[in-house]
Amino acid sequence: MEPWLYMAAIAAGFAAGVIxxxxxxxxSITLPLLIFMGLxxxxxxxxxxxxxxxxxxxxxxxxxxxxAMPWSxxxxxxxxxxxxxxxxxxxxxxxxxEQMRLAIGGMLVLTFFLxxxxxxxxxxxxxxxxxxxxxxxxxxFFVIGLYGGFIQAGVGIFLLxxxxxxxxxxxxxxxxIKSFLVLALNVLAFIVFxxxxxxxxxxxxxxxxxxxxGGWAAVHIATQTWAQVWVxxxxxxxxxxxxxxxxVG
Numbered sequence: 039m040e041p042w043l044y045m046a047a048i049a050a051g052f053a054a055g056v057i058x059x060x061x062x063x064x065x066s067i068t069l070p071l072l073i074f075m076g077l078x079x080x081x082x083x084x085x086x087x088x089x090x091x092x093x094x095x096x097x098x099x100x101x102x103x104x105x106a107m108p109w110s111x112x113x114x115x116x117x118x119x120x121x122x123x124x125x126x127x128x129x130x131x132x133x134x135x136e137q138m139r140l141a142i143g144g145m146l147v148l149t150f151f152l153x154x155x156x157x158x159x160x161x162x163x164x165x166x167x168x169x170x171x172x173x174x175x176x177x178x179f180f181v182i183g184l185y186g187g188f189i190q191a192g193v194g195i196f197l198l199x200x201x202x203x204x205x206x207x208x209x210x211x212x213x214x215i216k217s218f219l220v221l222a223l224n225v226l227a228f229i230v231f232x233x234x235x236x237x238x239x240x241x242x243x244x245x246x247x248x249x250x251x252g253g254w255a256a257v258h259i260a261t262q263t264w265a266q267v268w269v270x271x272x273x274x275x276x277x278x279x280x281x282x283x284x285x286v287g
Contacts, residue, residue, distance in 0.1 A: 055252020122183025
């Protein structure tokens with residue numbers, strides 16, 4: 039492989055790590071790159087998880103070091119999210135991909151307007167504090183985990199929506215919890231991909247180097263008070279671009 043492709047893979051990984059940590063859907067950068075580098079789509083989907091794991095390990099640890107990780111809230115959600123990730127990774131690939139893309143695109147458009155119309159909830163959280171998860175919240179996180187296990191792209195956005203609008207966490211805490219939950223669901227999903235021989239360790243590790251650094255750097259931005267408005271704006275851009283990608287294919 040040409041040396042410039044290695045550099046492109048690391049750079050793409052870094053960008054994905056930053057976007058994943060601050061908003062979500064960084065896989066929309068790494069998945070097409072892995073396919074461009076010659077991997078079948080199924081193998082690219084599994085290989086992409088190496089970088090996601092490395093990035094979420096880095097971001098989760100850094101949130102913890104900066105005392106910005108709400109562990110008690112995270113632990114309550116790990117079970118249904120991780121179980122959904124495991125089952126999602128084992129779903130048969132005979133689903134109608136076109137219909138799924140349109141449905142996801144529609145949800146992303148709705149998400150964009152929810153973010154646009156309620157900025158105070160995203161920046162300051164729910165008045166009176168976040169809610170304790172109820173059974174229907176756990177079902178919601180199971181469904182999101184199911185989607186994340188099936189295909190990583192976009193799962194961070196849906197987790198943020200559930201955490202901010204569903205439970206009432208602010209954007210900083212939601213991004214911290216999101217990192218931990220994405221890590222949890224991908225540990226189990228990754229095992230499924232490995233057992234089915236759908237991981238290219240060399241290319242995955244190269245991309246993961248960039249994602250590891252990107253995830254670490256993004257947390258230092260995300261935990262700064264001055265940065266919250268910019269993180270909110272980045273989220274809106276990522277959601278809108280992601281929706282367009284889903285509709286145009």
